[in-house]
Amino acid sequence: MASLGRQFGVQSTLRALLLVGVMLLLSFLVFRTSLVVTPIVTGAVAVVLLVEFMFFVRRTNREVARFFDSIRHADFSHRVDPALRGAGFQDLARSMRDVVERLQRMRRSGESERLRLRALIEHVPIPMFSVVDEDRVVLHNHAARRFFAAAPVTTTKDLDRFGPDLTTAIREQTPGQSTLVRLADGNDVAQRMTLSLTEITVGQEHQRLVTLQNISDELAASELEAWQQMAQILAHEIMNSLTPVASLAETANALLATDSPADRQQARDAIATVAERASSLMSFVQGYRRFTRLPEPHFEPIDIPAMLNAMVALVAVERDKAGIAISVDAPPAGLTLHADRQQLEQVLINLVRNAIDALAAAPAPRIHLRARLARDGRPLIEVADNGPGIPLENRDRVFVPYFSTRRGGSGVGLSLTRQVMIAHGGSASIGESDDGGALVTLRF
DSSP states (O other): OOOHHHHHHHHHHHHHHHHHHHHHHHHHHHHOOSSHHHHHHHHHHHHHHHHHHHHHHHHHHHHHHHHHHHHHHHTTTTOOOOOHHHHHHHHHHHHHHHHHHHHHHHHHHHHHHHHHHHHHHHTTTOEEEEETTTTTTEEEEEHHHHTTSSOOOBBBBGGGGHHHHHHHHHHOOOOOEEEEEEOOOOOEEEEEEEEEEEEEETTTTTEEEEEEEEEEHHHHHHHHHHHHHHHHHHHHHHHHHHHHHHHHHHHHHHHTTOOOHHHHHHHHHHHHHHHHHHHHHHHHHHHHHHHHOOOOOOOOEEEEEHHHHHHHHTTHHHHHHOOOEEEEOOOOOOOOOEEEEHHHHHHHHHHHHOOOOOTOSSOOOOOEEEEEEEEEEEEEEEEEOSSSSSOGGGTTTTGTOOOOOSTOOOSSSHHHHHHHHTTTTEEEEEEEOOTEEEEEEEEO
């Protein structure tokens, strides 16, 4: 560009100097001589030079303006005026040609990339659509058009026919998170789907990009497995209580048929045992009812470091009695999350007490409470110990209600932990700590 500017400046200067020279000559001829024809010819030459100079500048400006106008309208068919090439602007013409060719290559590459992404989106097997400016709906792929095929969908009001969960989730869902919704497809068949939402801005348009994934079959299989496990556990517990009850009832009935005072006393003892077992069975059923009726969480901001320190103070007596060291590792600036304080505190109490029980025979027992942010920016709370840990094959089973690896354990604590975390939109998992013990991670 510098050489182009110098070339234009040299040619403009030469023309200007020539024009000034002719004008000076014309002035001399008019005022210093008595000639008539020569000044007229000189004046005509000056006019021609002035017109040519103006045409030179206008022609160059017009060609540059046409070039940029073609770029502005993405018209890459522009060709440099041949007259410009002959005016000493070969470099300018070559630069314009290079720019046009480069823009053509970029346009072809961008168009190819756009078509590739369009094909990828089109073949994604889950419905994808956008809500533009809170009202207009744009379907992005074949899966979305097939799902909404029952009726045209162009506005958010058209989504109401697929159930209230869909529009409510689109309006209220936090971007970057997923939620479970129940909605009807084109055949009015209720389906459970995972809705994920992301906010994007394209140009001046604000969009909410929504994806739906049908998980009805997976949920049905998981629910069936959960119900089967629950039925097995309930059957096991009930049979453990009913078997001796039936045996003792039969024995008591036989003993009451005799007149022996000793037999009658044994019958009374058997009946008392039956009553005791029935009471235990009733307590078990009541505990199961409490477990299945977890109240909805009441969300409020919670200072995690303060809560963890409060947990340590709460179990101080048990900690000192067992000789266990408990440490807390949390960001000094504080880490806050929105959760149900009572439910979360109960979860942490259960986890800490489970760790205390697991460390009964461990040398130099330690429990470590840690709060941090995961890579996705969501908070984590970890409870780790240096006890014997939980075998790999039992790490999923410990969340099943009434399954326990500890003798005398109720098997409710960890299952309640997972239930509370699911109600909070999070998860609970068990792994191995750095010391080889158990590591329970709560993800919010």
